[in-house]
Amino acid sequence: MPRLPQRTPPWARLRNWAGEVRDAAATGRRGTRWSRASLVAVPALGVASALGVAMAQGVVAANFFVSGQPFTLRSDQVNGSGFAAFLHSRQLADGSAAGKGEAMARAGFQSARLDGLCAVIHQTILGLPYTLELNAGSPVDGKADGGPDVIDAYNLILEANAVQGAQSQFSEMVLGKTAHQVQMGGQPLEGGTVGAFGLEAGVVRVTGLRADAFTAEISGNITLPKLALGIVPGTVEC
Amino acid sequence: MVTVTARAVDAAKSCAAALRWFTAFRRTRPFWGGLWMVLGGWAVMSLTFAPIAVVLTAGFAGISGYLLGGGLILFGLCAWFAPRGRHLVGFLGVLFAVASLVGSNLGGFLVGMLLGVLGGAMTFGWGPKRPRESTVDSEGAA
Incomplete structure (x- = not known):
């Protein structure tokens, strides 16, 4: 089976990716934005506690x-x-x-x-x-x-x-x-x-x-x- | 003797390079959110390890541990290796974590559910931040 000549070997692609990660880290600052995280976390914990109350009352099994x-x-x-x-x-x-x-x-x-x-x-x-x-x-x-x-x-x-x-x-x-x-x-x-x-x-x-x-x-x-x-x-x- | 010390120095250098690369990896993706999701999924799934015949006869109760816990682990890995899809993955992770409260051993006896909600929310909220004013002056574009 002839291989395609332009195909990059997996280790080269891995090396590329590692380099991309390193380059990306040098630009800008990222992190968890807690205000946005709480947009999801607060309703989820609300639903979870409502489910807990429903279970304690025997409504939800x-x-x-x-x-x-x-x-x-x-x-x-x-x-x-x-x-x-x-x-x-x-x-x-x-x-x-x-x-x-x-x-x-x-x-x-x-x-x-x-x-x-x-x-x-x-x-x-x-x-x-x-x-x-x-x-x-x-x-x-x-x-x-x-x-x-x-x-x-x-x-x-x-x-x-x-x-x-x-x-x-x-x-x-x-x-x-x-x-x-x-x-x-x-x-x-x-x-x-x-x-x-x-x-x-x-x-x-x-x-x-x-x-x-x-x-x-x-x-x-x-x-x-x-x-x-x-x-x-x-x-x-x- | 010289070669031994030279080798030790080389090893220390490559160690430091690996550590530096890992820091870069950590800073370019929702690392901690993904980690909490993986651990939460493991907490849900590890309670339910059983032979596959038993799992199938137990029906949803048997399957749901693998489904919800395994899903959380997958979402955590997605957050690491496909950080562009973090909004969807974080949201689904939170959804699976809440579903595991009803679906599988009270969400791995609460531990898995709480870790999943925390991790999913952190993944959802992850993104570019305004640079710190104090560090900009001292370090340039850090």
Whole structure:
């Protein structure tokens, strides 16, 4: 294939561009003009806070999909219907290429009604630890008080390696179904291994739930009345 | 010995030249706005890394992290390498950042949304400025 003779090689073009950047820097003074920036930023923050208020009132639903980040969830009571769960191994990033396999329970609710919700995620930015704290509904204080501020979530899937509940009730249970066929109220719960142990339950009630989870998917909606979100420096627990 | 010191001097010189070029690069484009957009997009996207099968079954909630976070990163890079389109890119970045509040984990738990709004607005507002009066006298056309 004959090359076009006038075509400049990529390194020459890069060198040209670098020279153009250098020349352009010598002319005039540029920078952020904050008066113009605020023309966009102020209405955007206004819209964002209006959306936040609408979410706290339960008018606008939020979308959640957290994966591969350890976080803690607490709720005074969870009333779920269309429950399905199985155990599987999940690859967690630990620096190696393959990751580290860890046994986890993957549990799905077709619909769940939560009496208060508190979630914390621990993260580090530039080496400094900080905690994201999310509170919604009635305060998580160990009392299942019901009330108008319940949180409704649809198609909620959690993956956890430690789940504790003070009290739990299951009814309409099917035990020992093969894991790749379990369904949460008619919808399949994806990701099961063929032949592994799975369970289904029509109605679930767990009081005093505490879960160390790695994945939260809410493919339906979640309403978050009394939403409060905070960033706290350091490592804080729920 | 002489060649070693000569080499060290050469290395220091080229380092200084690279630094000077980077300063020129920084001053001719909305660098900081683009950087905040890239970091904000990363904050939104990094929460949602999952196997693609899981992402697809999760529907919009799974996709939106990649869509909104990835979009913010792209707009940040556009602000760096195509600074002429900064008005459009900055505006879209702010729009995506606000959309991520509803669309993806409350905008990367607020961090990503705030960085995206800041970066997008800075990119939108970036442009030629009047030269500083004091520096004009001392340095000429700086």
